[in-house]
Amino acid sequence: MHHGNAPSGLLARIRLCDQQEASAHELLRPVAGWITGHVARPHPGLGRRGAVCPFVPLAQRLGLIRFALADPPVHDEDGLAAAVAALKAHWLAMEPVSGQHTIDKTIVLVLPGAAAATVVRVHDRLKPEFVADGLMLGEFYPGHPGPGLHNPGFRPLHCDVPLLVARSMVGNDLPFLTERRYPPARRAGFVESFLRHQTGASTGTRERARAELEHARDELGHPLPE
Structure with a gap:
C-alpha cells in the first residue's frame, strides 16, 4: 500500500x-x-x-x-x-x-x-x-x-x-443516490457526481440519471442548462 x-x-x-x-x-x-x-x-x-x-x-x-x-x-x-x-x-x-x-x-x-x-x-x-x-x-x-x-x-x-x-461507485448505485428521503439539492449534487464519474454506465442508466437531475432541479427551481 x-x-x-x-x-x-x-x-x-x-x-x-x-x-x-x-x-x-x-x-x-x-x-x-x-x-x-x-x-x-x-x-x-x-x-x-x-x-x-x-x-x-x-x-x-x-x-x-x-x-x-x-x-x-x-x-x-x-x-x-x-x-x-x-x-x-x-x-x-x-x-x-x-x-x-x-x-x-x-x-x-x-x-x-x-x-x-x-x-x-x-x-x-x-x-x-x-x-x-x-x-x-x-x-x-x-x-x-x-x-x-x-x-x-x-x-x-x-x-x-x-x-x-x-x-x-458503480452504475447500479443510481437508486441509492436518488432516494426521496434526500432533499432535492442533495439529490441533484449526488446525480451530478454520478454522471461525472460513471461515464461508462449504460445509456439507459445515464438517461435515468439525467431525468432524476432534471426532476431535482425542477423541485429547486433551477432548470437544466441546454
Whole structure:
C-alpha cells in the first residue's frame, strides 16, 4: 500500500487488517464471517440470483477487502467522523489506485459499541464527500430498516455490529443516490457526481440519471442548462 498525499496523522486514525488477520481478531472475526457466510452468498429472500452483494466474491478472491478499526476506539459523532475521513483516505491510497479492479476494493470500518443513531448521522454528514470523489459510503447496523431493491421485505443493511463501508461507485448505485428521503439539492449534487464519474454506465442508466437531475432541479427551481 502507498499513502499517496494523505496526511499520515489521518491514516493513523484507523488500523487495517486483511481477511486472514480479521479472521484471527476478536472484534473483526464476526464481521469477516458474516461477509463470507452471508454477504458473499445467495439468499432466498434477496429476490434475485447471485450473492447478496454481487461484488464481494470477486473482491474476496482478489484479496481487496480490508477490515478497519478506529484506533483508539470512537463512539461520539466527531470521533466517528474523523475515523470515516481516515477511511476515505485509506481507500484512495489503497492499491490498485487505477485500472479495472479499482471497483473491487472495499474497506469495512467496524464500529463495536457505536450507537446506530450516531452511525446514521455520520453517514448522512459525510456521504456527499464520498460521492463527490466517485465513492460510496455504506451503513449497516442492527435492525437497519432499509429494504432490498428486489424484495422490500429483505433487510440487506442489517448487521449485528455497526459498520461503515467505503467502496467504489458503480452504475447500479443510481437508486441509492436518488432516494426521496434526500432533499432535492442533495439529490441533484449526488446525480451530478454520478454522471461525472460513471461515464461508462449504460445509456439507459445515464438517461435515468439525467431525468432524476432534471426532476431535482425542477423541485429547486433551477432548470437544466441546454
